[in-house]
Amino acid sequence: AQTVTQSQPEMSVQEAETVTLxxxxxxxxxxxxxxxxxxxxxxxxxxxxRQEAYKQQNATENRFSVNFQKAAKxxxxxxxxxxxxxxxxxxxxxxxxxxxxPLVFGKGTRLSVIA
Amino acid sequence: ETGVTQSPTHLIKTRGQQVTLRCSSQSGHNTVSWYxxxxxxGPQFIFQYYREEENGRGNFPPRFSGLQFPNYSSxxxxxxxxxxxxxxxxxxxxxxxxxxxxxYFGPGTRLLVL
Numbered sequence: 001a002q003t004v005t006q007s008q009p010e011m012s013v014q015e016a017e018t019v020t021l022x023x024x025x026x027x028x029x030x031x032x033x034x035x036x037x038x039x040x041x042x043x044x045x046x047x048x049x050r051q052e053a054y055k056q057q058n059a060t061e062n063r064f065s066v067n068f069q070k071a072a073k074x075x076x077x078x079x080x081x082x083x084x085x086x087x088x089x090x091x092x093x094x095x096x097x098x099x100x101x102p103l104v105f106g107k108g109t110r111l112s113v114i115a
Numbered sequence: 116e117t118g119v120t121q122s123p124t125h126l127i128k129t130r131g132q133q134v135t136l137r138c139s140s141q142s143g144h145n146t147v148s149w150y151x152x153x154x155x156x157g158p159q160f161i162f163q164y165y166r167e168e169e170n171g172r173g174n175f176p177p178r179f180s181g182l183q184f185p186n187y188s189s190x191x192x193x194x195x196x197x198x199x200x201x202x203x204x205x206x207x208x209x210x211x212x213x214x215x216x217x218x219y220f221g222p223g224t225r226l227l228v229l
Binding site: 044093 | 158
């Protein structure tokens with residue numbers, strides 16, 4: 001069974017600084033998809049970024065980028081120029097190659113951006 | 116916004132009662148998944164519906180059941196509520212086209228069982 005581990009329950013960062021959230025996963029699959037979701041206090045889970053395992057290039061979305069290390073089964077999220085609106089729970093998630101199977105989530109990292 | 120809505124936003128029930136939670140998917144999305152998120156935890160998969168049929172189930176007892184309707188809405192029903200059923204219930208819709216499609220989440224229903 002696939003598992004996702006987020007080892008940082010809480011993190012904080014100063015506004016405008018950069019922060020990196022860690023995620024590791026365990027799978028025997030070769031093709032799969034990885035995601036970072038953001039859940040602000042309003043509760044709505046919002047997709048931040050996604051990565052296809054067969055793509056070597058790291059995904060980027062504006063201030064958000066990932067460091068995908070397939071051999072190490074590591075998938076970290078870097079947030080540059082942190083903003084107060086980035087304050088939220090961040091969840092790392094995995095799904096297999098079909099993409100239509102359930103998401104497996106980590107326990108989340110609570111990120112606080114401090115003014 | 117993701118275009119996925121859920122109702123009600125909050126609900127309080129007592130142990131042993133039954134509850135129905137509702138989700139309205141994005142237009143055209145043929146797949147809906149339901150997740151339970153306990154306080155301080157990541158979401159756990161309950162089940163998935165594809166074209167109105169159950170298409171996968173997580174480690175949840177049969178008293179958790181669901182329906183998906185042709186108009187892209189769906190329901191999660193929980194019978195004989197237990198205290199541990201208190202959680203945030205999330206639905207997520209997606210369009211299955213043979214390739215991976217992103218799941219879009221609703222805002223959730225917060226259920227409290229007393």
